[in-house]
Amino acid sequence: MFENISEKLNATFKKLSGRGRLTEQHLDEGLKEVRRALLEADVHFSVVRDFLENVRSRSLNTEVLQSLSPTQQIIKIVDEELTQILGGDTKALAVASTQANHTNVIMIIGLQGAGKTTTAAKLALHLKKQNLQTMLAAVDLQRPAAIEQLVTLGNEIQIPVYKEGVKSTPLITAKNALNHARDNDVDCLIIDTAGRLTIDEALMDELLEIQKEANPIEILLVIDAMTGQDSLRTAEEFNAIVPVTGLILSKMDGDARGGAALSITSITNIPIKFMGVGEKLDGLEQYHPERLASRILGMGDVLTLIEKAEETIDENKAAELQKKMQRAEFNLEDFLEQMQQMKKMGPLSQIVDMVPGLSNLSKQMPQEAFDENQLNKTEAIIQGMTPTERQKPDIIGGSRRKRIANGSGVSPSDVNALINQFKKSQKLMKQLASGKRVDPKTLFR
Ligand SMILES: Nc1nc2c(ncn2[C@@H]2O[C@H](COP(=O)(O)OP(=O)(O)O)[C@@H](O)[C@H]2O)c(=O)[nH]1
Ligand SMILES: [Mg+2]
Structure with a gap:
């Protein structure tokens, strides 16, 4: 997803390092190219502007330009500032630690097709690998097929799925699922909710009702990384009504430009917690801003x-x-x-x-x-x-x-x-x- 940015940034750095001593003018020429690369990658313009201002003022520090390897220092600054844009420190899921006899509820919300159901199952598998008792709840009652989809995924990873028929209501299903989870000593209950093509009042009411009832420790909004700048608006609109605690960027394996996804935390102030990187259920990665920054800069991600x-x-x-x-x-x-x-x-x-x-x-x-x-x-x-x-x-x-x-x-x-x-x-x-x-x-x- 980030090949283009990587390529352009690397070309710019190469050019800079070929110059030996760097002047302010060289720096500005280089930053102009960085600016173009980021905008072309669909990074939000205000994020690009703030980023470049920070990189420029830090690089203009005389010690940087007059050092023996100014470009190396600038790359380091770019790496650090990019990490900041991407969210700074890693924000772990709040359920990593569990108390006895307590079920943590994680609510998965988002637009239709964003990847909620797939992500709910991926997350369940991720938690199971950490030895947490996990259960899924099928609370999207718009179509019988939505329930079946979750049941099939649950079977695949051997995680129980709580379901009721489409004749029940989302609120009742969520309530019963939570009781069932508590009775069974479940550490984490992941609720898969319904989506819509666009945000509407009925959906928001439904989500708020479930939230009040289930009191989730995490409300994770799944955002399709392929939807570009629209994804920023979607995140803001959801968050204005339901208190989103974290984002999951799905479809990061796609070939969209991805820059919008990179801007989302700077614009909305909501941390990204995971990235979906494939259709398969092991295609979920914990999100680490500093690792993604290195990947984008072509420096690899050895830790992951x-x-x-x-x-x-x-x-x-x-x-x-x-x-x-x-x-x-x-x-x-x-x-x-x-x-x-x-x-x-x-x-x-x-x-x-x-x-x-x-x-x-x-x-x-x-x-x-x-x-x-x-x-x-x-x-x-x-x-x-x-x-x-x-x-x-x-x-x-x-x-x-x-x-x-x-x-x-x-x-x-x-x-x-x-x-x-x-x-x-x-x-x-x-x-x-x-x-x-x-x-x-x-x-x-
Ligand atoms: N390539 C890719 N496809 C994904 C990813 N996450 C979800 N999908 C696909 O996106 C489509 C919609 O997913 P689904 O979970 O049903 O979305 P929902 O409507 O929000 O529940 C399905 O075909 C999924 O396989 C991902 O990270 N990468
Ligand atoms: Mg679904």
Whole structure:
């Protein structure tokens, strides 16, 4: 979502750093480009204005311009100011700590299609992973299908869903859900509410009624990040009536410009707490302004990457693989396993954006590198091999190649391509193991 901003900012910094000594005029030229990049990305004009004023006044400090690496210092200032725009400190969910015999209610609100139901389930999974007893309540009674949607999602992640029929009312359903949750020692009850295409009085009355009854500790407004500047108005309108405690930006994996979403906290003063980054239920990330700022500046987000890896990668297997790599014994079986672990972490294109240095490089990589279908194909080919073939791919000649291709539904040249790619990465691992510096570009050639 932020490739364009990243690219432009990096081009600007590169130009600045090529100048050696910086003058006020150089700085202003650079900031003009930054301004254009931010406006093009749809960042709200008043946010851009305040941001640039702050960066400029801090950079004009004589010590910055006269230092040995003025551009580095300016990048640091931009990073800090960007973090401020994005909300400053991380604002955690209020339910992270729980008292005994108490059910925390989290109300999910937003326009129709914003991603409320999906987000409710994602959040439930997130809380479950923190060992919190979680329950979902289907309080959107506009259509029977809305209830069914939540029930299906709940089943997928094995989280109970409290529901009543469409003949009940949202208020009664919410009230009964809360009683049911308390009776069952539930730590967090997540209420999925109805939305509308636009904000109307009937909806607001419904939400206020539920709020009074359930007394939620968090009222989270789901905002579709793809809706641009409209999202700012939506947030303000909801917040004027229902006291929103946090925002969840959904669909941050989309290709919209995203700048409006970046302005939303500065404009509304409501903190963002999570970002939705995919349709799947593990596609929810806690929102950290400083990490997003580094990602936008192309500096990567190592912390989130490590957290993802810790969540998904089996530590013993990882240690074993590392040993194999060091001994250069890495074979196709390991390759397959590593691929499967990587796939669990999420789409490759998202992971690459979090690796410092790689995020810029990713634009130059062939698109196939990120293609899930390609990965599935690779997986099928390796699965079509015998264990011996996986360990010693050198024995794969014409007839074996044909058999593997037939078995996995690809052409023999696909099998060949994979083996060649594997040999390259094997070579690379040997280099890595011997401590040589490796040009990351060679990974994808
Ligand atoms: N790509 C993507 N799609 C999302 C995300 N969150 C929700 N969606 C999709 O948006 C659509 C509407 O979501 P839904 O939860 O039904 O919205 P609701 O009407 O607000 O309850 C569904 O197709 C979801 O799969 C997200 O973070 N990324
Ligand atoms: Mg819904």
